[in-house]
Amino acid sequence: MSALEVALQGMAGTLSIDVSFRAAATPLLLVGPNGAGKTQTLMMILGAARPRRGRVTLDGAPLFDDERGLDLPVEQRRIGFVPQRYALFPHLDVLSNVGYGIAAPSRAERRRMARALLRELDAESLAERRPAELSGGETQRVALARALASRPRALLLDEPLAALDVSLRRDMRRFLAERLRAWALPTVVVTHDRADAEALDGEVVVLEAGAVVQRGRLAELAAQPATAFVKQLVSGPDR
Amino acid sequence: MSAAPPTGRRAPWRRTVLAIVWPGAVGLLSALLLLLVALPLAGLLFSASPRQLLAGLGDPLVVPALRLTIFTTTVSLLVILICGTPLGWVIARRTSGGSGAGRAGKVWRVLETVVELPVVLPPAVAGVALLLAFGRRGLLGPGLAAAGIGLPFTCAAVVVAQTFVAAPFYLQAAVAAFRRLDPDLILVARTLGASRPRVLFTVAIPVSWPSLAGGAAMSWARALGEFGATLMFAGNMSGRTQTLPLAIYTALESDLRTAQSLSILLVAVAFALLVAIRAGARR
Numbered sequence: 413m414s415a416l417e418v419a420l421q422g423m424a425g426t427l428s429i430d431v432s433f434r435a436a437a438t439p440l441l442l443v444g445p446n447g448a449g450k451t452q453t454l455m456m457i458l459g460a461a462r463p464r465r466g467r468v469t470l471d472g473a474p475l476f477d478d479e480r481g482l483d484l485p486v487e488q489r490r491i492g493f494v495p496q497r498y499a500l501f502p503h504l505d506v507l508s509n510v511g512y513g514i515a516a517p518s519r520a521e522r523r524r525m526a527r528a529l530l531r532e533l534d535a536e537s538l539a540e541r542r543p544a545e546l547s548g549g550e551t552q553r554v555a556l557a558r559a560l561a562s563r564p565r566a567l568l569l570d571e572p573l574a575a576l577d578v579s580l581r582r583d584m585r586r587f588l589a590e591r592l593r594a595w596a597l598p599t600v601v602v603t604h605d606r607a608d609a610e611a612l613d614g615e616v617v618v619l620e621a622g623a624v625v626q627r628g629r630l631a632e633l634a635a636q637p638a639t640a641f642v643k644q645l646v647s648g649p650d651r
Numbered sequence: 652m653s654a655a656p657p658t659g660r661r662a663p664w665r666r667t668v669l670a671i672v673w674p675g676a677v678g679l680l681s682a683l684l685l686l687l688v689a690l691p692l693a694g695l696l697f698s699a700s701p702r703q704l705l706a707g708l709g710d711p712l713v714v715p716a717l718r719l720t721i722f723t724t725t726v727s728l729l730v731i732l733i734c735g736t737p738l739g740w741v742i743a744r745r746t747s748g749g750s751g752a753g754r755a756g757k758v759w760r761v762l763e764t765v766v767e768l769p770v771v772l773p774p775a776v777a778g779v780a781l782l783l784a785f786g787r788r789g790l791l792g793p794g795l796a797a798a799g800i801g802l803p804f805t806c807a808a809v810v811v812a813q814t815f816v817a818a819p820f821y822l823q824a825a826v827a828a829f830r831r832l833d834p835d836l837i838l839v840a841r842t843l844g845a846s847r848p849r850v851l852f853t854v855a856i857p858v859s860w861p862s863l864a865g866g867a868a869m870s871w872a873r874a875l876g877e878f879g880a881t882l883m884f885a886g887n888m889s890g891r892t893q894t895l896p897l898a899i900y901t902a903l904e905s906d907l908r909t910a911q912s913l914s915i916l917l918v919a920v921a922f923a924l925l926v927a928i929r930a931g932a933r934r
Contacts (some may be wrong), residue, residue: 419682452657460838486841493842512853513843521755 415559416566416598424452429622435598439612442602443620445641446514454568459486470565492564496557496571500543506554507539513562530559548576564596566598585611618642707912715890716898724874727813731821731870739825747830769821770851777816778883808885809892813874824866828859868928875921
């Protein structure tokens, strides 16, 4: 069974973070106010920030384990990452962006595989374009295709819809939910938004000031909100 | 109840005077500085006939100095690029974001200041400093002598002097460019399996390329004009250590026209290379 298991304690500036969850077939939604430590949690999972204590395991294999002194470098963890502003490589066209992480025996083969990934995300027509020429929604599709290109065993998405126009957000939300179901990778999605949590339909973990204050399905959170933030979240408007 | 006179209002005559005097003053002061810069350039270009200038280029000083200048500045620029790019990368990475806060970040910041110091160092001071480091009685002098190496007053000394004074210009540009890089670009590249060197060569350098090229051009221009430190540390021997600026100085003692021809040649070489680098950076 494919799963990403996280149990970490660490510092982000002056904020101490203590978080644990398990992401498997359905997306795990990491929710919380600004400054709660959501992005920093992703950084620790990716290996870009060093936790003080804890474990991260992927499909049973440890990526980080302080007791064993194990700390795999970022490039060996095989976790796909889509940052909030997508961070496409501005000097490469779309096809080369997607091809960057593909290990293929030849350039032609790499380009063929990149094209196939773009097709899967309905973005094949963008192959020759530059990132600066893409709309928000197009950029997001390319960033997703690029993250999948290195055949990751888990996926981290940092506020994947926040940079999009409200009108676009609804379509992309549906699109994302459908694709994540199809890929069935352990996925962590950071979000602010009740509608995201509803559409992606996974377990919600609420982080406040670095600590998990509540976890469960959205309906369970709605029935008994533990904090003011959760209350606001579950009654929040669709955006 | 006496109202205070409204402040900020001027008498009409004062406004009129200001309206005449102010544009005049601005124009006069600007023109003075413009003339000071433009007149010497005009003198350089127009005070002799093309035939006189061509004759000046026939001087036996010219060809060796030109050859040596192109050779030494190319070598020093290569040294600056090859060593300065990784150094700029390390300094930028160690002094920004989360890693810049600790003690290690401070050490790298101090190091950055030290390496960039030659920008404000007078060339004469640079010459003395180089002699005190690599000269026969300098810090490394005995060691170099034991190895059979005498650095001062050789062609290599020219390269060392140029690198010393010119490297900071490239380094400053490289550090600034690498600091401006979106950290997410680097992180994403690594999540895609890229090693640290691959991230530097396939993401950081290409994305920062325009700024790096600009810094390289500044460095190269500084090396090309290098005079004081070279004169003190490498000497002024035709064919061995006499670069174009030194040849100009030598020619000035005998023949002003030769010095003028050489000066125009130097300006032309610098201008051509700057245009080439700019064009390369824009591509």
